Amino acid sequence: MPYDRTKALDYAKTHWDNPCDDGVVWLSNEAINVARKRKEFGAPEADGWLARFRPDGAGGEKFVFERVRSGVREEKLINGWDGLADCAHFLSKSLTAGGATTDERGVGSLVNALKARADTKTICEKVSRAGGQRVIDAGLFKPGDMIGYFNIADDGDYGGAKRYTHSTMFCGKTGAAGDEGHVTCHTKSRFMGLTPADYTDVWWLSDHYAYTFIHFVSGDATLATAGAAIRGWWMIVYGARVEFYYVRDDGRAYYTLKAPTNKAQVLTSGSATGGAYWFSTAPTITYCWRKTGTVEVWTPMPFNPNGFTISVNGTPGVATKLF
Amino acid sequence: MIAARFALPVMFAALSGPALALDAKVTLRRGACEARCAVYSASIAGDGEVAYEGRHFVRKSGRATRRIDEARAAAALRPFGEAAFRDAPETIAPGDAACGEAKADGQRIEIEAAFGTSVKRVTLDTRCTSDTARRIADLARAIDEAAATKAFVRGR
Numbered sequence: 001m002p003y004d005r006t007k008a009l010d011y012a013k014t015h016w017d018n019p020c021d022d023g024v025v026w027l028s029n030e031a032i033n034v035a036r037k038r039k040e041f042g043a044p045e046a047d048g049w050l051a052r053f054r055p056d057g058a059g060g061e062k063f064v065f066e067r068v069r070s071g072v073r074e075e076k077l078i079n080g081w082d083g084l085a086d087c088a089h090f091l092s093k094s095l096t097a098g099g100a101t102t103d104e105r106g107v108g109s110l111v112n113a114l115k116a117r118a119d120t121k122t123i124c125e126k127v128s129r130a131g132g133q134r135v136i137d138a139g140l141f142k143p144g145d146m147i148g149y150f151n152i153a154d155d156g157d158y159g160g161a162k163r164y165t166h167s168t169m170f171c172g173k174t175g176a177a178g179d180e181g182h183v184t185c186h187t188k189s190r191f192m193g194l195t196p197a198d199y200t201d202v203w204w205l206s207d208h209y210a211y212t213f214i215h216f217v218s219g220d221a222t223l224a225t226a227g228a229a230i231r232g233w234w235m236i237v238y239g240a241r242v243e244f245y246y247v248r249d250d251g252r253a254y255y256t257l258k259a260p261t262n263k264a265q266v267l268t269s270g271s272a273t274g275g276a277y278w279f280s281t282a283p284t285i286t287y288c289w290r291k292t293g294t295v296e297v298w299t300p301m302p303f304n305p306n307g308f309t310i311s312v313n314g315t316p317g318v319a320t321k322l323f
Numbered sequence: 324m325i326a327a328r329f330a331l332p333v334m335f336a337a338l339s340g341p342a343l344a345l346d347a348k349v350t351l352r353r354g355a356c357e358a359r360c361a362v363y364s365a366s367i368a369g370d371g372e373v374a375y376e377g378r379h380f381v382r383k384s385g386r387a388t389r390r391i392d393e394a395r396a397a398a399a400l401r402p403f404g405e406a407a408f409r410d411a412p413e414t415i416a417p418g419d420a421a422c423g424e425a426k427a428d429g430q431r432i433e434i435e436a437a438f439g440t441s442v443k444r445v446t447l448d449t450r451c452t453s454d455t456a457r458r459i460a461d462l463a464r465a466i467d468e469a470a471a472t473k474a475f476v477r478g479r
Contacts, residue, residue: 028359058416059429059450060355081355081431082362083379157358158380159476165359188357199357199427206428208358211375 001099003119003218005144008098012090012169012184016191017053020086020093025051025063027083027104030065041065041076049076053189055198056081061188090186091146091167098144100216107164111148114214121217121251121277124293126150126210131293134313135213136173136181136203138286138295140279143172146214147183153208157225164212170203180204213293223251226280229305230298230321233260238310238317245319246272253278263323345370345393345440349403351466354431355379356449358469361476365466371396383475399469403436407458408445415456416448423453432463450457 019025022088025032034051042051048067056062060081067074088110092102100117104110115122124135135141149166151157157165168183171192181203182192190201204211227249234245236255244260246267247253254272269275276289276296285308289295298319306321347369355362366372371393377384390400402408410458417425429450436443447459467473 027382028362058431058448060431062344083355085359085379151358159361206358 003095003100003144003216004098005142005216005218006098008094008100008133008144008169009171009184011097012094012171013194014190015090015093016184016186016190016194019051020090022093024089025079025084026086026089027079028085032079037078038065039247041078045077051078053084053186055188055196057198067107069264081092084187086186087167092167094169094184095146104267107148107167109213110146110167111164111214114146119217121215122290123211123213123215123277123288125290127154127212127291128210129207129291132204132213133180134292134295135288136170138297140281140286140288140290141170141213141215142219145170145216147203148212148214149209150212151208152210156206156208166205166209168203168205171201204209211293221280221282223249223278223280224281226278226285227251230278230285233263233265233322235259235320235322236310236312236317237320238312239315244322247278250278251277260322336405344438347400348436349400350433350435350437350465351463351470352433352435353463354433356430357428359434360430363472363476365415365470365472367396367399367466367469369393369396369400374426375470375472375475376404377475387475399466400436402462402465403434403443406435408434408462409443411445411455411459413444414446415451415453415459416446417450419451421453422448422451425450426452432460433465434459434463 001104015315019034023034038044043065049065050067053061053063061084062077062081063079065076088104089109091110091228092104095102102113104113111257114120117261123141124131125231147168148164151162151165154160168185170241171184173179182201183203184191188199192201195201230247231249234247235243236243243255245253245255253276254267255274256267256272274289276287278287283300285298294313296310296312298310301307301309308319310317348366350364350366352364353362359380361381363377363381366374371390373391374388376386412421415421429448432447432449434445445459447456449460
């Protein structure tokens, strides 16, 4: 069953500021069982008590039971900001609602599990914010796709640990000029257009991350026609650079700086300088290079099936088929 | 509370003098931040007892204690009798005059210096960027260094 982006986002929208439907909220080292807390706190749902994540007024978040009685908001604190860590759990539940069954508590294991799926493409891996923005602006990263946040700062997450520390689901762009794109997540709780004014839900969150974009292929244009047209070896010239691409008809491409010597030569991920996924964006072909988030658009040359005008991060060039 | 306030000069005189009272104690409590800051407390007592308790996002959870010699403890406690701490506001948070410009994310830090029943407590939101905020953050780092918390919390 293909991944259903709408269902995943609907789930996220329902639960973005409250516990997932398993009634569990994860701290760094243990789970909070909401039903048990209801008994402990004397906060039954029948009396109007709702479990919610709310800004704590000091830059953090708190997990509370709240209700409004006679216009007065009442609150019982379940857990303060210390220890809340529900992002991978929320992502797992949202993805599962969309048909991509996942059950991970750690961000690193969630990223690995998603990368290993046959229905995903890791469009870019540990790229800069600028690289991520290029991929988003190219329109290939879609609502319902997942972003992994890899800490790169010595004073960043988990005391400067260089590893994946946060995860979100991409919600899309608002359509406003210059909008960068927005996400949904837990800890802190965000959903595009609903996030409290205390903090942002713009996708990059902070400059102490590198970003990994994992894209579900569900809804992508088929590759067969374009693949038949572009598979093989190409010479790419843009700016002062000359590169050679080996394009496969399954949506992958690799590049090297060394010219191929014959048609039968194969370039693999192990021997290539870099790898990309390409997408059919008829009439163009769009490549996203994994290590850098470089976005490259090929536009067919009129009356020349072996030539494309190209744009590599905005730099113009030419692609010529070798064989 | 009033008694404690009047007692503060006495307390800090004791802290800043050459011989430090053995029951003097400074405690650092670090709270959460969106960057999964290590949540823990560390204390240094005048008698040389150093205690650590890791709670969240730390390499070591739970309590650990060790001893340092009294001279090192005295050296660690001494800055808390000096003006940078003694005259600091009790709270430095966005919206306060002492905060300066506020960053997007930060950690809540509490430093408590106690001498007998007299206590001075400063709570800092590290989103604050003023000189006062930086001085208190430096004092917090000095406690970390003296208590050697790095091995318990870094790079988890």
